[in-house]
Amino acid sequence: PGRQDACRSALPGARWHDSVESLLASDDLDFVDICTPPSSHAGLxxxxxARSLHVLCEKPLVGSLAELDRLAVxxxxxxxxxxxxxxxxxAPLVRAADAAIRAGRIGAVREVVWQTLRTRPAVAANGxxxxxxxxxxxxxxxxxxxxxxxxxxxxxxxxxxxAVSARLETRRHRRFAVEDTATVRLHFPDAVADIVLTWAADIRENHARVIGTAGRIEIEDDTLVLTAEGREERRRYPPPLSDGSAHxxxxxxxxxxxxxxVRDRGARASSTNLDEAAVCIAVEHGARESSRGGGERRALSAGAVGSAR
Structure with missing residues (x-):
């Protein structure tokens, strides 16, 4: 009730429903934006x-490739x-890195290092x-x-x-039934990515390094440094990548x-976006299997969401 009252105060012109069923039965809906916890995504x-509504949904989209294919169909x-x-x-900084890589500024990418450092998960004040x-x-x-x-x-x-290899650990937040640290290696045909994700750091920051055949890009939270052809370019993109969670x-x-x-009217229901989601699902499942196996390398098989084409 307290959250409902706060929302009504913030959005006095909005109409409120006591159930999802009541909301979806509304005749004047064009789309839904699903921002609920992950376990509810597939059903919603x-x-x-089923009501022929366009759907925008937060990540992680769904929990399995089978669910993703079924919903795309x-x-x-x-x-x-x-x-x-x-x-x-x-993110402006990520877009700048994308643009530099697409323009060939650092040549073919051969190595990526990524660190997401957090001191705790985004949870309520009581944990x-x-x-x-x-x-x-x-x-x-x-x-x-x-x-x-x-x-x-x-x-x-x-x-x-x-392929992926990974180790999942709980280093600090032992009261939680989930990992607070993940060390992951992604294997590409001609590149490798080493990733550290943690809720157990002493500082909240993001760092990345992208090494190519002709140069490199370094990311330090809000700063991008591009080094190529013997020159260094430095530019800031505030706010920092680690600034908040909602962005x-x-x-x-x-x-x-x-x-x-929406304007496509579903003509390309299996888009690059859903193909990316398939990779995300495959990486997570593969990483968890790898960790259970002591960090051994696991092959990935996340193709396009082909059954929806």
Whole structure:
């Protein structure tokens, strides 16, 4: 009730429903934006698609490749858009790195190093929250932050990962039933990416290094340094990547993407966006299997969401 009252105060012109069923039965809905915990995503997406509503959903989209394929098929049959929020593509610093790589400034990418450092998960003041409940969130820091790197890094490399090796640990937050640290290596045909994701750091920052055949890019939270042809270019992109969790300033580009999908009327229901989601799902499943096997290398098989084409 307290949260409902706060929302009503912030959005006095909004209409409120006591159930999802009541909301979806509204005759004047065009789309739904699903921002609920991950365990509810698949059911809510399916219910919205059954009403022929366009769907925008937060990550992690769904928990398995089978679910993703099934929902993509339903979206195509309904002729509606089905899109997930890959907002880190639209961080100004990440976009600048994308542009430099696409322009060939550092040559072919051969190595990526990525660190997401956090001191704790984003939970309520008392330490509770769905991110640390495996039945609701699906996992720990690998689920929460690994999804982002699993769509950003393949775009930088220009290829899908072929295999993954990983170790998942709980280093500090032992009261949680999920990992607080993930060390992951993604193996590409001609590149490798080493990733550290943690809720057990002493500082909140993001770092990355992209090494190519003709130069390199270094990212230090809000600063990008490009070194190529014997010259160094340095530029700041405030606010820092580690600034907050919601990143509302990145959402306009997400809305533009979604509107473009809606205008397609589902003609390309299996988009690059969903193909990226398939890679994210495959990486997480492979990383967890690898960790259970002592960090052994596991092959990945996340192709395009082909059954939806």
């Amino acid at each position: 997406i399916e219910a919205a698609l 339903l979206a195509r049959a309904a002729g509606v858009a089905f899109h997930t929020v890959h907002n880190w593509h639209h 509770d929250g769905w991110r640390v409940d495996p039945e609701i969130g699906g996992g720990g820091v690998l689920t929460d932050h690994g999804w982002h790197v699993s769509y950003v890094i393949p775009r930088w490399v220009g290829a899908r990962p072929e 509302p300033d990145w959402f306009t580009a997400i809305a533009d993407e979604f509107i473009a999908r």
